[in-house]
Amino acid sequence: MHKYFPHTEHDLREMLQFLGLNDIKDLFQDVPSHVKFPGDYNIPLQMNEIELRAHFAKLASLNQTYTIFSGLGAYDHYEPSVIPFITSRQEFLTSYTPYQPEVAQGTLQYIFEYQSMICELTGMDVSNASMYDGPTSAAEAMFMAEAITKRPKMLVSSAIFPHIKEVLKTYAHYRGLEIDWIPATNGHTDLTEIQTLLTKEHAMVFVQKTNLFGVIEDYTNLADLVHANGSLLVIYADIATLALIKTPGEDQADIAVGDCQTLGIPIGFGGPYLGYMAVKKTHVRKMPGRICGLSYDKNGKRSFVLTLQAREQHIRREKANSNICSNQSLMALYITVYLTLLGPSGLKRVNELSYQGAHYLYQELLKTKKFEVAFDQPFLKEFTIKSLIPAPLMQSALQQAGFFGAYPLAEIDPELENLYNFAVTEKRTKAEIDALVHVLGGLSW
Amino acid sequence: MVRDTKIIFEQSVPGRIGYSLPNPCYGEGCQIDIPASLKRQSSLNLPEVSELDAIRHFTNLSFKNHGVETGFYPRGSCTMKYNPKINEEIASIPTFNQLHPLQNSASIQGVLKIYDELAKILSELSGLHQYSLNPFAGSHGELVGLMIMKAYHESRSDFKRRKVLVPDSAHGTNPASVAVCGMEVIEIKSTDKGTVDVEDLKAHLSDEIAGMMLTNPNTLGIFESDICQIQKLVHDAGGLLYYDGANLNALLGMARPGDMGFDIMHINLHKTFSTPHGGGGPGSGPVGVVEKLVPFLPNPQVKKQDGYYYIEQNKDAIGQISGFFGNFKVWLRAYVYILTLGKEAIKHIGPLATLNANYIKEKLKDVYELPIEGFCMHECVFDGLKDQSTGVKTLDVAKRLLDFGFHAPTVYFPLLFHQSIMIEPTEVESKQTLDEFVQVMRQVAWEAKEQPELVKNAPHTTPISRIDEVYAAKKMILTYKDYVLEQSKS
16 A cells, blocks of 8 residues: 555454444544545645655755855854764654653653753753744743733843844734833944833843844843843843853843754754743743753652643643643754764854854955944854945845855845845855955945 | 663763864954953853764663654554654755755745645645644644634724633643633533533633634544534634644544634644654644635745745734744655655545554453543543552553553543543554554553552663652752752752
8 A cells, every 4th residue: 555554455354344344434424424525635646765856856956055154043053963863863753752751761861961051051040941943932931021020011122133023023912912122223232221111011121142233242230220120131142152152141131042053953944943941940930841850760760850840731721831832852952962062162162263254254344345344343153244235236146156145134124224144153164255255345336 | 771871961071072173264363352241251061072972872862762663652642653764864955954044035946845835735635725834833833823813803803802712622732822822711611422512612602702722533532523513603603713733643534624614723744744753842833724814824924926936924914933934844854745645645544543543442442441432533542441449540551551662652631531541553553563552451451450569660671660750840950050969968
């Protein structure tokens, strides 16, 4: 019949006979006849493996891959060769949520290790076992702030990535929450405005670093201001950069969220990635998602188990902290292996190389005289620069030369005219940067 | 043999590395120069191990897991079918891994074509008009579907519809999604046959109803045969009908939710369409709607004109609910699976899955309590052992099964019974596997009578025995740092 169905004619006869039936369709007596689907689906005919390979090779060839020089939430980082071999082991790949800890210690232990590593990087106390992606983890942080403070408004920086902004807006609207926006000035959140904007109705202040413009924002004294108002400070941080820059924990954040894609997850057309969430221990019972804890079995053997489940939908139903069930567990394994391989020195090297590449590109672009400083602010691997080269000309020249870069921020907000996003990771070579600068420097219009 | 595995932090030796990266090469002007006030202050305690150390650690961890390829995995409601290798091979094609989600449409025609074609196939299989593949998982799909429900009523300036009807047998995600979406859950009772109590439904209908969520077949594995009456009642009251696609596997080849009058639904691609569960995710939960709800589907949307695919932000959409296009490499796998089966074979899934479940049910109902007689669909539910005189509970049966190399069924769900054992074999299991499982289930029932302590103390052969869950909740040792602190106390 088909390689995925083991039933022979003989099996079918025996099983139906045992059930006292003549035809397999007799099993569906409870389905009213007028809703029964009569015939064949109008879908493609089946393909054998040879045809499938050819079909997908063709579909793959309909896409253009580039040397990537922009970010905005998706980065072309180094993927160690080891990881796919580990994550494709069937014991990890094909297992379910570890509800039977006796036969799921592999999954449970890596979740525990993942939580430990997320807390190390963010400087927070507790991490859950993963969320879908960065933007949805931000939305969950917003709901959590609402639940903790019982306040209906959010104060959010305008200098955050557009996809985070859009997801927050959607989730807030349907939940009946309101978002007030903190303006951006000179490439960063205008923190002086917070004092005027913040009211007793605000559940959280939400900021991102590095921000929409690639700028490393300075949150000195921000937490004191926010906490004095009874609000929570939520920091959305690029987790890879936290090996180098101040952590949400050091900034006294209550909740840290973001995307772990920057920890070597393939850029893969946007997913699967992984959203992280880490909080102060006082907030653990309001945190969404699964949490793994350490315990001992009957014989005193150290082991791991899902814990604090009374927060979750399968126990609490409509009173749960969140509706999340499936998370991104396999991607949590991915980044646990990544961080194990890289360790503190590897992660430091990744940041150094990205920083140096980005700053080299920045300086070389300025030297062409076709680019100008947009903001004189500290950045790491991603930056915003001003150019008067017409955007379409720049785009077509880059594409022809095989680059994806100079993403126009005007696509996000028309007011950001003439501003362009660049990102450089450790994967980019000096030769690639020189080639990019050569293309852009040679443009005339 | 399963090795005892240390926590990775305990294997760390300062100076070891497991990566290979270039040396810095940009010269003087590019040295890191970040103001001290912006720099990380604390040291970074991550493991330091060699590449082989890392591989051995995770390989040894994997030996402690049961996967679908290890053995039978009859978890009800989870559809633990085989995750084909060709799906994995296609999903690892380098080109797919290298595409930036913000590239322009002309440069990503291949992936947009896959998006569009898979969405169309899901429409045909489910009888709904159009799909978004952006939702990340089943419960994310539910939330998105409920947002669409709310947006529809609001678009008609009907703001008082804030209540959503949910049967008491529903998956926990249903009421949780309603609450997250800022609406009120109204629970509808089940009859003693396990289906929606239509009289109770009638009693709760009003012009404040936004809609109803329904799983069909329901979580007891029973087809809601009053579906036509239910859909009419809900629609006449001005509500929309939501289909929870968790149990869609039963219907492939038999019926389509769209034909039953459902307006919105999600599909768990990680259940019905063979993508791996990954120890809890990533999944994918595409949402489909009838024609009048198409404008509300989330952004970004993939459109096609004259053979050219492009991305659109629709102003009537509920908005954006994901960073980009959802879990791309998960829905890619589902597309491969569908093409592998094709029109010829996909229609056999529901009947074969249903046959397997009924076979198990009939083979076990003399030793396990079958609360509801009659044909089941893709899964069957028992209410514990028939003979519970020795005090052996469902949990004990589940744990004892682990000793025989089977994963445990779903237990203590649905909540309608006290000792639920929910078994879903799926269509991929052979008669031989089912017979072996039946034999073991019967043996456990026998042991429960003759050697109850053996069952109550199970499992005996797994990497660990039963865990002290109270200790975990009380001590809250949630990181390696917590563990070191706890050790220093004792």
